[in-house]
Amino acid sequence: MRAEVIMPKVDMDQETGTLVEWLKKEGEEVKKGEPLFVILTSKATIEIEAPESGILRGVRAKKDDVIPVTEIIAYIVSPDEKFEATVEKTSQVVIPTEKTGSTTVKPPVEMPAVPAMVAGGNLQVRATPLARAIAREKGLDLASILGRGPRGRIYKADVLSAVEKGLGTSTAKPASISGQAVNVPAMQIPLPNARIRERIPMKGIRTVIAQRMSYSWNSIPHIYESVNVDMEEVVRLREQVNPAIQDRTGLKVSYTAILALVVSRLLPKHPFLNSSFTGEEVIQWADINLGIATSLEDYLIVPVVRSAQEMNLEGIVREMNRLLDAARSKKMEPADMSGSTFTITNLGMFGIESFTAIINPPETAILAVGKMIDTPVALDGQVVIKPMMNLTIAVDHRVNDGARAAKFLTELKSMLENPYLLI
Numbered sequence: 335m336r337a338e339v340i341m342p343k344v345d346m347d348q349e350t351g352t353l354v355e356w357l358k359k360e361g362e363e364v365k366k367g368e369p370l371f372v373i374l375t376s377k378a379t380i381e382i383e384a385p386e387s388g389i390l391r392g393v394r395a396k397k398d399d400v401i402p403v404t405e406i407i408a409y410i411v412s413p414d415e416k417f418e419a420t421v422e423k424t425s426q427v428v429i430p431t432e433k434t435g436s437t438t439v440k441p442p443v444e445m446p447a448v449p450a451m452v453a454g455g456n457l458q459v460r461a462t463p464l465a466r467a468i469a470r471e472k473g474l475d476l477a478s479i480l481g482r483g484p485r486g487r488i489y490k491a492d493v494l495s496a497v498e499k500g501l502g503t504s505t506a507k508p509a510s511i512s513g514q515a516v517n518v519p520a521m522q523i524p525l526p527n528a529r530i531r532e533r534i535p536m537k538g539i540r541t542v543i544a545q546r547m548s549y550s551w552n553s554i555p556h557i558y559e560s561v562n563v564d565m566e567e568v569v570r571l572r573e574q575v576n577p578a579i580q581d582r583t584g585l586k587v588s589y590t591a592i593l594a595l596v597v598s599r600l601l602p603k604h605p606f607l608n609s610s611f612t613g614e615e616v617i618q619w620a621d622i623n624l625g626i627a628t629s630l631e632d633y634l635i636v637p638v639v640r641s642a643q644e645m646n647l648e649g650i651v652r653e654m655n656r657l658l659d660a661a662r663s664k665k666m667e668p669a670d671m672s673g674s675t676f677t678i679t680n681l682g683m684f685g686i687e688s689f690t691a692i693i694n695p696p697e698t699a700i701l702a703v704g705k706m707i708d709t710p711v712a713l714d715g716q717v718v719i720k721p722m723m724n725l726t727i728a729v730d731h732r733v734n735d736g737a738r739a740a741k742f743l744t745e746l747k748s749m750l751e752n753p754y755l756l757i
Contacts (some may be wrong), residue, residue, distance in 0.1 A: 337386035337410040341395075343403040344375055345672035349462065349490045351375050351536065353399045353407070358384075360393045364410060371407075372664060378671050381664045386410045391417040398537060402491050429607050461488035463695065464542075467549035468493045479568075530595035540633060550695050555731040558690050563742045563750050565706050565721045568592055571753045579648050583655075590626065590680045591651045593703060596749050598622045598650075599756060601676060604742045608675045610696040611733050625674030625694060626654060630661055636694060637661060638674045682706060688724035698730040699739075 341351045354372040358364050371386040388410040395407040411417050430618070461476050465488045469476050473491070479488055479496045536544060547688040568589065576587045601608040605618040622643040625636040637657035639650060660666045677694045682705035704724035711720045725746065729739045749755055 335386070335388065335412045336415065337388065338383065338406050339370065339390075339408040339410060341373065341403050341405050341407055342382055344373075344380060344668040348375055348403055349464065350400050350402050353395050353401060354379060355397055356393065357381075358390050360390060362390050363413070364388065364390050375671075378637075378661055378666045379664045380666055384410060385489070389415075397536045400537075402489075438475070442668065452486060461493075462490065463549050463553070464490050464545055467545050467552070467615040468497075471548065471554070473496050490651045492563060499502065519605070528693070541573055543634065546695070547692050550692050554693050554695065556690075556693060556728050557731045557734075557736060558726055558728050559736065559739045559743055560688065560724060560726040561747050562709075563723050563725055564588075564711070565723045565750065567753055568750055569706075569721055577648065579651060583648065583652055585651050585655050587647065587651055588654070589706070590703070591654055591684070592753070593648065593680070593701075593750075594624050594626065594642060594650050595645075595647050596753065596756065597678065597701065597744065598624060598645070600742065600745055600749060602643060604738065604743070606738055607699040607729065607742055608736050609698050609733060611698055611730060615661060616698075616733050619675045621674050621675065623675045623695070624729065625677035626657070627677060627679035627691075628658065635661055635671070635672060636677060637666065637670050638672065640669065640673065677701070680705065681725070688726060690726055691728055693728055693730055698733045700728050702726040702728070 341353075343344060344351075352374040354374050356371045357369050358371075359481040364370060364384040364387065366385065366387045367383050369381040370390075371382050373382055389412070390408060391411050392409045393407070395401055401407060409417065457502050466476065468474075469479070469488075473495055474487060474493060476493075479492055509721075567728055572587055572589065572592060579585065579587055601622050606616065608622060609616050609618045621641045624642045626638045626639060627634060627636050637654075637660075639645070639653050639657070642650060645653065657666070657670055659671060674694065674697065676697060677691075677700040679691050679700060681689055682703055685705055687707060688704040689702050691700045702725070704726075706721045706723045708719050709722040710717050711722070713720075725743065727739050727743055
């Protein structure tokens with residue numbers, strides 16, 4: 335018996351995974367279903383279980399290696415089976431270099447970089463958004479890179495391989511946005527003449543976050559709209575429901591959970607905000623899958639409350655707590671991290687009064703939530719103190735105009751100031 339241990343694909347848009355650590359050593363016995371190694375994806379740190387019982391052999395990936403999904407990184411063999419080390423030469427692993435933090439791809443066969451041609455001789459380049467973003471950043475011509483995916487689709491690893499080999503470089507190549515060429519000159523910013531405290535290589539999830547946010551900011555035309563909300567009735571509602579829910583679940587009701595409930599009831603009336611844009615069409619989603627941006631250690635994850643429109647407040651509280659516990663214990667499932675259709679990000683607990691957020695592609699909107707602040711407000715000719723909260727929505731202007739965002743915020747404000755309308 336010989337079972338392959340591969341870099342798993344835990345979400346639809348994952349191309350690579352970073353090996354964080356092995357939980358078993360070469361030659362050590364493992365049991366099916368027990369944690370074998372830990373990986374880092376663009377969304378979370380996850381423990382991966384052993385696919386079979388046996389002896390761990392042929393370990394060929396080490397800590398901080400960035401590995402394409404489905405690539406073999408080790409084997410599990412029977413205790414009495416003789417293992418031949420020659421099998422280690424068959425796979426392809428992306429390994430960061432220690433000096434620069436860049437990556438080197440070791441392909442089993444060298445292939446010429448031949449661009450795919452379509453009928454009529456026109457050049458057609460198929461590439462993932464992440465691959466396009468990296469190529470644009472590195473000044474590479476995608477047409478000169480060989481893609482390993484279906485129909486020549488170019489992945490991140492293909493671009494990184496071209497970078498290492500010095501293929502396809504171009505200077506200030508125009509980036510195409512909606513069919514129009516935009517010149518983006520290459521820039522080299524000199525470092526300051528100052529003492530270096532520390533050099534921290536960009537790797538793992540920080541690299542992926544940087545690439546995804548750069549892609550969103552450079553590709554999606556954002557527009558922002560804000561509103562201040564009187565949270566007095568929400569505070570009163572929370573005081574009323576929190577004791578009962580805490581008695582049943584042992585969990586406190588957060589303001590983020592109440593916001594998630596209200597947003598989940600409101601989004602079905604605003605389908606363009608609960609949608610994705612493919613470049614050719616807008617897909618409106620029937621389910622409200624809320625991404626809840628969560629700060630964890632030194633990085634950000636976005637666990638997903640799926641089908642939130644079908645949950646009551648207690649259900650949302652339970653699910654948010656389950657997702658947070660799973661993230662902390664590195665036991666998140668693929669469904670816990672993918673498929674969000676709208677994101678809520680709350681920095682109020684850090685004292686931030688208001689801020690603007692970057693859309694999490696392929697979504698078309700994100701809601702930024704600020705701190706609740708006791709604020710003097712004019713009411714019926716008098717000045718009263720109200721707990722005010724700033725909400726700022728960012729929307730993809732290719733899909734949504736200002737009026738759509740304004741209507742959503744206006745209705746959201748109304749529902750938060752009159753939360754009993756949910757009953």
